[in-house]
Amino acid sequence: MKCAKCGVDLHSDDVYEYAGQTLCEDCYLDLVATPKACDPWAVHSAKKMSKNQLSLTPLQEKILNLIKEGDPLTAEEICEQLGISESEFRSNFVPLRHMELARACKEGNKVCYTLFDS
Numbered sequence: 001m002k003c004a005k006c007g008v009d010l011h012s013d014d015v016y017e018y019a020g021q022t023l024c025e026d027c028y029l030d031l032v033a034t035p036k037a038c039d040p041w042a043v044h045s046a047k048k049m050s051k052n053q054l055s056l057t058p059l060q061e062k063i064l065n066l067i068k069e070g071d072p073l074t075a076e077e078i079c080e081q082l083g084i085s086e087s088e089f090r091s092n093f094v095p096l097r098h099m100e101l102a103r104a105c106k107e108g109n110k111v112c113y114t115l116f117d118s
């Protein structure tokens with residue numbers, strides 16, 4: 001199996017599905033973590049959020065604090081320390097990325113998460 005976007009070989013445990021495409025974690029994160037022009041609602045709501053109410057859920061605050069202290073961290077490390085599932089982490093990470101508080105980055109072969117401006 002190969003990533004539909006960048007063509008990297010995929011292992012069955014790090015395959016991501018997005019809009020019917022099979023993607024590697026990088027490409028998947030690019031798509032879900034970056035507001036795109038084709039998704040005006042996401043861009044709109046993210047901008048609105050960051051201007052009017054920079055309010056995070058308790059879980060999002062925990063994720064952000066964890067990244068602040070230990071960055072960069074992998075999703076596994078974050079999930080382990082917070083006792084959440086990876087899908088929980090992802091859905092909570094997306095708003096942090098939209099608000100430009102945190103972002104994904106590459107550390108060697110691993111995808112890690114770090115503060116947006118670090």
Ligand SMILES: [Zn+2]
Pocket residue numbers: 003004005006007008023024025026027028
């Ligand atoms: Zn890819």
